Amino acid sequence: MLKKEKIPKVTIQRMAVYLQMLEELEEEGEEVVSSTRLAELCGVNSSQIRKDLAYFGEFGVRGVGYYVRDLIASIKHFLGIQKVWNCAIVGIGNLGRAILRYKDLSKKGYKIVGAFDCDPFKIGERVGDLEIICTRRLKEKAKDLNIKIGIITTPPNRAQRAANHIVEAGIKAIVNFAPTRIQVPDDVIVDYVDFSTHLIYLSFSLSNLGK
Amino acid sequence: MLKKEKIPKVTIQRMAVYLQMLEELEEEGEEVVSSTRLAELCGVNSSQIRKDLAYFGEFGVRGVGYYVRDLIASIKHFLGIQKVWNCAIVGIGNLGRAILRYKDLSKKGYKIVGAFDCDPFKIGERVGDLEIICTRRLKEKAKDLNIKIGIITTPPNRAQRAANHIVEAGIKAIVNFAPTRIQVPDDVIVDYVDFSTHLIYLSFSLSNLGK
DNA sequence: ATTTTTTTGTGAATTTTTTCTCAAATGGAG
DNA sequence: CTCCATTTGAGAAAAAATTCACAAAAAAAT
CATH class of the missing domain: 3.40.50.720 (NAD(P)-binding Rossmann-like Domain)
Structure with a gap:
């Protein structure tokens, strides 16, 4: 559910970390990642990741996780870094x-x-x-x-x-x-x-x- | 009152900002500064500053403020940067x-x-x-x-x-x-x-x- | 000497952030 | 087709951080 609350600065900063890690995972050929696994890699709590993402929309598939490539594209889009x-x-x-x-x-x-x-x-x-x-x-x-x-x-x-x-x-x-x-x-x-x-x-x- | 709670990371980071600003004030010859003035300069709330300092002790004088030189020394001491x-x-x-x-x-x-x-x-x-x-x-x-x-x-x-x-x-x-x-x-x-x-x-x- | 003004330090209230919990959705196994 | 194992999304609860509000202390003014 997309809300129009203002998004905390710490969320944006963590977003940048998630993005970094997702790009590494993509390079390693990973196609899907769960919030639990991503959380471990980034050193945060898994519901933290889900809550952070919830500010922007719904990107995951229940029982599956997140498609790495798609999530990267979504994050880049809503952070405003698809452009130069x-x-x-x-x-x-x-x-x-x-x-x-x-x-x-x-x-x-x-x-x-x-x-x-x-x-x-x-x-x-x-x-x-x-x-x-x-x-x-x-x-x-x-x-x-x-x-x-x-x-x-x-x-x-x-x-x-x-x-x-x-x-x-x-x-x-x-x-x-x-x-x-x-x-x-x-x-x-x-x-x-x-x-x-x-x-x-x-x-x-x-x-x-x-x- | 000095507490032995654990000190939040954000407090330490702000401490570094206060220190920076205090050193600038000292260079300009200021001897005393109030939490209100320091807060303006650092872009934070004044009770934020007082709360942050309270983790480490009492450094101010009521009705006066903080002695710049002393406060610098105290902050350096409790942040562990008196030494190299x-x-x-x-x-x-x-x-x-x-x-x-x-x-x-x-x-x-x-x-x-x-x-x-x-x-x-x-x-x-x-x-x-x-x-x-x-x-x-x-x-x-x-x-x-x-x-x-x-x-x-x-x-x-x-x-x-x-x-x-x-x-x-x-x-x-x-x-x-x-x-x-x-x-x-x-x-x-x-x-x-x-x-x-x-x-x-x-x-x-x-x-x-x-x- | 008394009153007024200033400013700290801190408990209480508020706001924000994080974590917990679990229903709902999905895919795979039998 | 049904059951089981996963995993998300989100409401509720908990924890943490920030701001408010004011008594207490100090200095300045009267």
């Missing part, structure tokens, strides 16, 4: 370059179509098949290149300025890799990717083993 | 190199003391002040170098093998950047950092604006 999303990177340091060279992104439907930096020494340099462009030209380029997602990989003290350029360009979604919070209007979605947050979680857990 | 954590990177591709060159890590108490890869052409190569070592030697090196955290930055099909080496070396905490799940014993903590999960969340949100 054009992205811009702002801040071409080590991390920015690593992302630019990361081939899997295009396989997954994300294409980096613009590389921006405000350092005059970098502007004009080629990285892969892109030329680094001045961040001030982001607004003008965003339209031409149909950019929908901005990726911030600047140092923390430049992140807010990068965010401002992205917002001004009319882009409504940002992934921020800079280890700092940014302020944006309510209609812009920001997602934070912070390596040190993950390390902190681990060191806390290690410090508290057995407590 | 030695880490190993397994998989020296673009991402691995970007992390190796990422200076802020050591400022935050994480030191990368070993760079491992199984590609014979890479072994012996220098990256920064480390030499790339064969992954099979991880076990032997882990003791010498007192490695506590393993960072996987291999391609997905190598991630499980990397995880096996890390587990065999007696390391109990893993950050996995490879876009795949890994299987480890129950006493090993794994945290996943997956860029495409974040992009998927954004494309889903963009596809459903206003719905």
Whole structure:
């Protein structure tokens, strides 16, 4: 039963995990999978999977399970990743370059179509098949290149300025890799990717083993 | 009042955000901050902050707020990041190199003391002040170098093998950047950092604006 | 010295998320 | 064709997380 409740962020995140695992299963030639088996592989509870899927519709067959290929297609469809999303990177340091060279992104439907930096020494340099462009030209380029997602990989003290350029360009979604919070209007979605947050979680857990 | 309940993972993650923001405030010369102000800056509810802190003790002064410098010290103490954590990177591709060159890590108490890869052409190569070592030697090196955290930055099909080496070396905490799940014993903590999960969340949100 | 204002810490209420349970559907075996 | 073993979908129950609301404490104002 499809509901129009709002879907929790954690559900979407788990969806991405299920999708990843389903694609591995498909590669291994599996045609059908039960929620129990998928749950084991993903390290979650099986009714969690069924509940998550129920937000979007009914995809399984009772007594059988889920057809892997079909479920992949359905998930991609309702997550909005059957199409290609054009992205811009702002801040071409080590991390920015690593992302630019990361081939899997295009396989997954994300294409980096613009590389921006405000350092005059970098502007004009080629990285892969892109030329680094001045961040001030982001607004003008965003339209031409149909950019929908901005990726911030600047140092923390430049992140807010990068965010401002992205917002001004009319882009409504940002992934921020800079280890700092940014302020944006309510209609812009920001997602934070912070390596040190993950390390902190681990060191806390290690410090508290057995407590 | 300090309780010995188990502390939710989300609390630890928010703690890392509060810490980040507190350090920015300290740099700006702020001496005191209220939960309301900190909450605004971090984009959360103010009683959320007070509840989170209550897991660890009482740090504020009624009618005043929190002393920024003291609170930073307390948080670092109970998160276990007053000391330095030695880490190993397994998989020296673009991402691995970007992390190796990422200076802020050591400022935050994480030191990368070993760079491992199984590609014979890479072994012996220098990256920064480390030499790339064969992954099979991880076990032997882990003791010498007192490695506590393993960072996987291999391609997905190598991630499980990397995880096996890390587990065999007696390391109990893993950050996995490879876009795949890994299987480890129950006493090993794994945290996943997956860029495409974040992009998927954004494309889903963009596809459903206003719905 | 007393009142007012501010702000923490925490129990209670609320909301959200997860897990449990089981009827209903499906395919295969006898 | 009927029975048995599976497995989904979804309501109910349980658990967890968040927010509310306010007494208690501290500082500032009168």
